Amino acid sequence: MSPLQTFQFALAGLSANKLRSALTTLGILIGVGSVILLVAVGNGSSQSIQNAISSLGASSITVLHTEGSASGFASSSSSSSSGTAFAEPKDLTVQDAQALAASAGVANASPVVSASETLSLGASSDSGVSLTGTYPTYFPAENDTLSQGAYFTTQEVTKAQDVVVIGSEVATDLFGTANPVGQSVLVAGIPFTVVGVLASKGSSGLVSADNTAVAPLTTVQDQLTGFGTLNDIVVLAKSPGQVTAVEGSITAILDQRHDETSADADFDVLSASTVLSTATSTAHTFTVLLGAVAAISLLVGGIGITNIMLVTVTERTREIGIRKAIGATPGVILAQFLSEATLLSVIGGLLGVLAGVVGSRFQVVGVKPVIVPFSIPLALGFSVLIGLFFGGFPANRAAGMRPADALRYE
Amino acid sequence: MTGGPPVIRLVSVVKVYGAGQAAVQALGGVSLDVVTMDYVAIMGASGSGKSTMMNIIGCLDVPTEGRFLIDGIDTSSLDEQQLAVVRNRKIGFVFQSFNLIPRMSALRNVELPLSYAGVKSADRRRRAEAALHLVGLSDRMNSQPKQLSGGQQQRIAVARALVTNPSLILADEPTGNLDTKASRDLMSVFDRLNAAGRTVVLITHEADVAAHAKRVIQVQDGRILADRRVTEPGALPPLLTRPGVPS
Numbered sequence: 001m002s003p004l005q006t007f008q009f010a011l012a013g014l015s016a017n018k019l020r021s022a023l024t025t026l027g028i029l030i031g032v033g034s035v036i037l038l039v040a041v042g043n044g045s046s047q048s049i050q051n052a053i054s055s056l057g058a059s060s061i062t063v064l065h066t067e068g069s070a071s072g073f074a075s076s077s078s079s080s081s082s083g084t085a086f087a088e089p090k091d092l093t094v095q096d097a098q099a100l101a102a103s104a105g106v107a108n109a110s111p112v113v114s115a116s117e118t119l120s121l122g123a124s125s126d127s128g129v130s131l132t133g134t135y136p137t138y139f140p141a142e143n144d145t146l147s148q149g150a151y152f153t154t155q156e157v158t159k160a161q162d163v164v165v166i167g168s169e170v171a172t173d174l175f176g177t178a179n180p181v182g183q184s185v186l187v188a189g190i191p192f193t194v195v196g197v198l199a200s201k202g203s204s205g206l207v208s209a210d211n212t213a214v215a216p217l218t219t220v221q222d223q224l225t226g227f228g229t230l231n232d233i234v235v236l237a238k239s240p241g242q243v244t245a246v247e248g249s250i251t252a253i254l255d256q257r258h259d260e261t262s263a264d265a266d267f268d269v270l271s272a273s274t275v276l277s278t279a280t281s282t283a284h285t286f287t288v289l290l291g292a293v294a295a296i297s298l299l300v301g302g303i304g305i306t307n308i309m310l311v312t313v314t315e316r317t318r319e320i321g322i323r324k325a326i327g328a329t330p331g332v333i334l335a336q337f338l339s340e341a342t343l344l345s346v347i348g349g350l351l352g353v354l355a356g357v358v359g360s361r362f363q364v365v366g367v368k369p370v371i372v373p374f375s376i377p378l379a380l381g382f383s384v385l386i387g388l389f390f391g392g393f394p395a396n397r398a399a400g401m402r403p404a405d406a407l408r409y410e
Numbered sequence: 411m412t413g414g415p416p417v418i419r420l421v422s423v424v425k426v427y428g429a430g431q432a433a434v435q436a437l438g439g440v441s442l443d444v445v446t447m448d449y450v451a452i453m454g455a456s457g458s459g460k461s462t463m464m465n466i467i468g469c470l471d472v473p474t475e476g477r478f479l480i481d482g483i484d485t486s487s488l489d490e491q492q493l494a495v496v497r498n499r500k501i502g503f504v505f506q507s508f509n510l511i512p513r514m515s516a517l518r519n520v521e522l523p524l525s526y527a528g529v530k531s532a533d534r535r536r537r538a539e540a541a542l543h544l545v546g547l548s549d550r551m552n553s554q555p556k557q558l559s560g561g562q563q564q565r566i567a568v569a570r571a572l573v574t575n576p577s578l579i580l581a582d583e584p585t586g587n588l589d590t591k592a593s594r595d596l597m598s599v600f601d602r603l604n605a606a607g608r609t610v611v612l613i614t615h616e617a618d619v620a621a622h623a624k625r626v627i628q629v630q631d632g633r634i635l636a637d638r639r640v641t642e643p644g645a646l647p648p649l650l651t652r653p654g655v656p657s
Contacts, residue, residue, distance in 0.1 A: 005525055016513050322509045325470060326570065327498020327526040329491045403497075404470040407509070 001332050010339040013312070021344060024308045028348025028386065029355060031298030032379045036356025038294045040369035042287025044360075047370050049283055052201070052209055053276045058240040059107075060141045061247055063100070063233040063254070064268040065092040089266035090258045091229035094217070099257060100235055103249050105242040109235045110138035111217055113225050117188045119166070119213060121174040129170055131187065131213045133220025134234070139165075141236040144214075149181035149196030152216055160218035164192040167212035168200040187213065190223050243271050298379075301348065302386040309341050309394035320398050321406030334399035341391020342384060349383030415482035416443040417577050417609045418467055423476035425462050425632075436462040438632040439476070444611060446577075448643040449604040451612045451623035459632040464582050464613045468501055469493045481577050498526050502571025504581035508563040510555040510570075516542065517551040520570045527574060541569040545599055561592030568599055572608065579603065582613045597622050601647040622649045 014021045067089050094111045101109040112134045118127040132138070136151050148171075152163045164187060171180050180194045192215065201209040221227050237246045247269050254267055313320070320333060328336075353376055360369035425437040436459045444450050454460040465471035466478055469485055472493075478485050480500050488496065502523075503509075510519045520538040529537070542548055545565040555563055564584060571579050581600070585593035601622055604610050612623060620626050624643060628636040640648055 001525060001528065012513065318509070319511055322511060323522070323526075324494060325468070325497060325503050325509075326523040327494055327574075329494040329526070331491065332494075332526060402471075404465045407470065407505070 001335070006332075006335050006339050007343075009336050010343050013316075013336070013340045014343060017312070020308060024304050024344050025348040025351065027301030027304040028298070028345045028383055029301075029352040031294065031301040032349045032352025032383055033355035033359065034294040034297055035291060035379045035382075036353060036371065036375050037359045037364070037369060038290035039287060039375045040356070040360040040371045041364050041367050042283065042290045043372050044364075044370040045367040046280065046283030046287060048367065049279045050276060053272055053279060058272055059237045059243060060143075061235040061237060061243060061250065061269060061271045063092065063235060063250060064270060065229050065231055066266055066268050090260075092233060092267060093230065096254060096257060097230070097233045099253055100233060100250055103246075103253055105238055105246045105249065107236040107238045108137040108141065109233050110135045110141055111230045112138065112232045112234055113217060113220055114231045115220070115225050117213070117224065119170055119174060120186045121183070124174050126170050126173045126211070129167075129211055129213050131215065131220065131224070133215055133217040133225065135217060137236070138214065138234055141234045144201075145199045147197050147199040148179060149194070152195055152214075157216040157218055160216060160222050162190065162192045162215075162219055162223075163195045164213050164215040165196040165198060166194055166214075167198050167208075167210040169208055169210035170213055171197045187215070188224055192219075243273065247271060298382065298386065302345070302390040305341050305344055305387065306390040306393060308344075309337060309391050310397070312340070313337060313394045313398045316398075317401065317406050317409040320401055321403050321409065324401070324403035325407060330399040333401075334395050337395035337398045338388060338391050341395065342387030345383045345387030345391075346380075349380045352383070353380060414446070415479070416445050417448075417481060418442070418444045418611070419477075419479040420463075420466070420473075421477040421479075423466060423473040423478060425459075425466065425471070426474045436632055437466070437473070440629075440632070440634055441476075442627070442634065444578075444609065445643050446609050447604070447607055449600075449610045449612075449622070449624040449647050451614055451620035451626045452629060453614060453617075453620050453626060454629035455615060458629045460613050460615075460629045461582070462632075463629065464580065467578075467611065468503060468580050469497045494526075498523055498574060500577045502574065502576040502579045504564065504567050504571050504579065504584045506583035506586040508555070508560070508567050508587070510563055510566060512555055515552045515554060516547065516558070516566045516569075519555070519566060520573050523570060523574045537573055538569070541573040542566070544572070545569045559592070560588050561595055564588060564592070564596055565599060568596070568603075572603065577609060579608055579610045580613075581610070583615070584612065585614070585616065585619055593619070597649070601650045604647050605650055622647060624648065 097109045097111040100106060112132055114133070115131050116128055117131045118125055119129050120126070135157055136154055139151050146165075147168060149165070151165060152161070156163050164185065166180060166185070174180065174185060175183065180197055183194050184191050185194055186192070198210070198212070198214075235246065235250060237243045250269050251265070255261065255265065258266060260266065323333060356379070357371065360371050420440050420442040423437055423440045424435065427434045427436055440463065452460050452463060462471070466473055469480065472478075472486060480496060483496065485493065485496065511522065514522070517535070517538055520541055521534045524534040524537060539548070539551065542551055545568050547562060547565055547569065550558060550562060555566070558566070579600075584600075585596055588596060597619060600610055600612070612619060614620055624639070624641045624645065624647060626636075626638045626640065627634055
């Protein structure tokens with residue numbers, strides 16, 4: 001028996017029961033398709049997180065205000081020692097930022113307050129915009145670039161003028177294709193003049209980095225947030241190589257200024273690289289988890305093959321008897337049913353790859369899936385193995401039938 | 411006759427089904443030689459052991475005791491793989507219920523034993539067409555079994571049985587599911603095959619089918635009861651109506 005003939009017999013066997021074959025194939029299709037798609041979703045979200053974080057800038061360090069160690073934040077600078085009485089958490093101030101800006105290795109330090117506000121223009125409005133109040137040095141530290149207009153100036157900060165730079169998504173939502181520069185928008189009901197529009201930075205998973213507005217620190221504190229603590233200070237190191245050293249000196253300076261030890265620090269120091277490594281490992285876990293769920297559905301599909309092949313072998317007992325009587329060896333019968341099972345799983349696998357590739361062209365829960373190239377041969381290879389493995393038991397049963405008994409079977 | 415070994419030889423064949431208390435002896439020491447070109451009918455009521463004999467002669471089952479030889483090959487030492495090859499090369503089966511493979515054309519059904527023998531595609535087709543021509547069904551080559559009458563299906567089964575040019579054609583109640591006309595047609599096919607030099611063994615319980623044979627063996631309770639020679643193996647079958655090749 002040539003392999004071609006074995007293949008033809010397998011094809012004839014499968015087409016004898018098209019609906020059943022199609023449903024069994026569907027099990028593998030869903031399994032393989034979901035492995036490829038879900039791994040692509042995991043990979044896509046991991047990439048978009050990495051892009052978003054690296055767009056923060058490799059040299060920038062964020063000092064976050066916290067409620068002290070008791071808040072539950074794991075400070076990067078805190079050790080596990082405890083027992084000392086906690087100092088009252090102090091505010092993060094503009095003076096802190098100025099002190100940091102003056103220290104060695106620091107290019108600049110931008111104090112930041114942030115709030116979530118509604119921006120509106122006439123009938124159209126955009127709620128949940130992340131509004132940042134800061135100094136112009138914030139833009140280069142955040143890797144922001146302009147698509148239209150200009151940044152606001154230090155002078156405008158000093159004078160607390162009502163000017164705002166809006167993110168590209170806000171610009172599109174409120175102005176459509178019109179040029180927003182020089183136009184007036186209402187921020188929480190207060191009129192601001194748009195001086196610039198930021199270039200798009202893309203979305204980082206669920207949160208868009210373009211749904212933003214940036215205004216002078218003084219203006220935002222004056223009109224909206226009040227003069228409490230800063231939310232954070234964005235520090236730009238002179239070079240990416242100095243980030244680690246600057247992180248150390250930030251901790252030392254703030255500990256001294258706030259009169260506290262690292263155990264009860266009321267701030268957190270984060271650099272892009274620390275955030276990136278945490279986020280990458282989280283995303284990796286997420287991808288593995290998604291892949292595992294998909295692999296389970298592939299396993300279920302494989303069991304479906306065993307099930308249907310057992311039914312097929314029983315149904316065709318008499319045919320097996322005839323074939324054996326006219327000279328089919330056990331090996332030939334084994335090959336026939338194994339190739340039927342493998343054909344089912346390979347067809348399912350190919351359609352699954354197609355479904356996975358097509359499916360990953362769409363956004364899935366806000367994530368643009370990015371196909372991991374090796375997942376395609378891997379899923380296909382697994383579908384062949386599944387056919388051989390899960391078809392093996394039924395095929396072996398067929399091959400082992402005694403011809404006299406099989407012929408008598410009704 | 412030729413000096414070679416008999417086509418089939420049974421030496422004190424015993425077949426027991428089951429074990430211990432439930433053991434049933436289906437054959438109790440049967441010895442039998444069938445020479446080439448013979449035309450043998452094995453007759454018996456149901457339960458007489460004739461089906462067991464057919465399974466052993468057809469290499470579908472092995473004897474519990476004794477030896478079975480086909481063309482001088484002792485089958486007791488063969489494994490399932492080798493038995494399959496013996497069935498393929500030495501024996502052509504015709505069953506009561508036709509046993510064609512559904513959803514395969516007549517031609518593909520007849521080609522199947524050649525596929526298992528590893529014959530090349532073009533050669534396979536040529537030989538299958540010749541076999542179908544011999545049973546008078548050249549015009550139904552591409553029909554599926556369910557599109558054919560019982561008589562036609564059985565003639566295709568005969569074509570499948572003789573396509574490998576076997577030493578023995580073994581037919582188990584071949585007319586059991588056919589009407590009188592189709593039975594007569596089929597038996598004349600067997601007569602002509604035997605006249606052309608084929609060795610034929612029929613298993614039957616019908617006397618008018620057995621009347622076509624040159625030798626009639628009666629089986630009862632797993633033993634040979636009577637063994638009657640009608641004509642010599644080299645002679646023409648007794649009821650051959652139209653000698654020579656079929657129309």
